[in-house]
Amino acid sequence: MSNLAVLPIIIPLIAGIILAFFPKKLALVRTLTKVFIIGNLAVAGFSAWHVFNHGSIILETGDWAAPYGIIIVADQLSVLLVLTTNIMAAACAFYAPYSLPDRKERYYFYTFFFFLITGVSGAFLTGDIFNLFVFFEVLLMASYALIVLGGDKVQLRESVKYVFINLFSSMLFVTAVGFLYGTVGTVNMAQIAQRVQEVDQQGILTAIGILLFFVFAVKAALFPLYYWMPKSYAVPNPVISALFGALLTKVGIYSIIRVFSLIFIHRIDLTHEVFIWIAGLSMIFGVIGALSTNNIKLIIAYNIIPAIGFILWGIGVFNQEAVSGAIYYLIHDMIIKASLFLLVGTIAYAAGTSDLRKFSGLIHYYPFLGWLLFVSGFVLAGIPPFSGFIGKLLLLKGSLADEKVAVVIIALLSSLLILYSIMKIFIRGFWGEKDDTFEPKPVKGRTAPVVALLALSVFLGIGAEFIYPSVESISRYLLDPANYINAVLEG
């Protein structure tokens, strides 16, 4: 039964390998992709159900006992994230055949797609910090291949930046793991947490913690380290942007959540206080970026930065409500960002350009697309019945209880500006005079995955009563690292 924990990593790996044998037979590849991704979604759903009802699954790979082997830990947070990953991966798999040219699909797109899912699921599930690094590399290698796939000039330019900054942060990651291993003598996260607790997090350990934060902040595109992100996420095909925007930065922020709720929690006044300021600055600079541009893809890409800021804010405040809010917002944001990237990709395809100044009056031809964007804007900004609201409300309550007023004001203002940045697309692109020379293109297959994701996102808001207890139990679990340590080392 404990092998259930590793299945969400193995199934996409095997799928990617099998699809690499016959990349040119597109009909077969597309069918198999859908079969595998649905199968994986079912397995992820089942393991989530199992974990929420029967407790964490700990898999000791190779049958080596806890601190000596690699541990796969499927606890409530990781299975929830793996499930969300698979939901949006399924939407991308159904969107890809419509959006990608055959030429790109033939050159191993689906193989890299599955390897990306392998890396992301692995990073969520592992309980070993060096293994986390390896899964980071798996997902980064796949993302290097996806970002450059097709070889357009802009893609080449952006991928060089992307590869360099990620290579640099991976080097820092190895260095940080080396320092950590040199100091505490283990790479198993539970045992690191135990040993850091025993020595009461001395100065060197706080320094290593900040170094690790720097590494993860580069991956997550937080305030001073986000400059590589928006353009390189906006240039590839919409389905690839959706995968990147919904998964890669979220793996970074997940690692921050994990490391700073499990290992480095004994100097909260030093570390977590800094997070709140970084979160606030991320929100400000992210929305400034989103307002500064007329490229609709770039607007969505810039909107990732304040979202990551919101999640980090929850970690920074670090009480029950704020952490619940951060987790709720993380799940919400993975789904809505994927949906928005796919939607904006569809709009850019329908309009023939992604420059907001060059089209208007689309509502006469695509009323459904227009209203989808309208609802997405509301969901993203957190208008009450929708899912963004609940996460932000919890964050606000948590930080007001802690009397962090400045960041609350920044967050509320930036929410307003996020709403404006999405509504700008709606107002300038969809409103306006009917252009009679315009020839509409069919977008039916492309809207179906967006509708599915948006429906789920709306359900996250309306069905909050149903979901909130699970999120609350996750945050209670995260706030007491003894849960994790005992489950791994004594389980």
Next chain:
Amino acid sequence: MYKPNDLIFRTTTSLIAFILLGFSIYLLLAGHNSPGGGFIGGLMTSAAIILMYMAYGSDILRKILPVNYRMLIPTGLLIAAGTGIGSFLFQQPFLSHTYNHFHLPVFGDLELATAMLFDFGVYFTVLGVTVTIILSIAEDR
């Protein structure tokens, strides 16, 4: 047309390539108890293939080794992943390995471990990746 006469290079290559191939197989099989293993074995085999490529050119190489190196990558990965999943059949955790002693006619008493199969997977993947990289750069015009 300039046509180099590389008789010495070709003759020594046909000798050295065999030594290299033999040494790479030795490295692959010795990995459990002495330095070596799938990774260095795969690199050494691809070094032998690249040497033959430099001496004889890609046409002749394709005739004597009709292998699609790109296919070796998923094959190797499948072998390695299959070794991990094989433990599912015996109700063991993922990647559990086992070994046993066998009495073979020529070699005598041998200890064979399933970790060897994983090493074969690594070997094929490394071989496929290295030769694919070098040949696709070399044949790019």
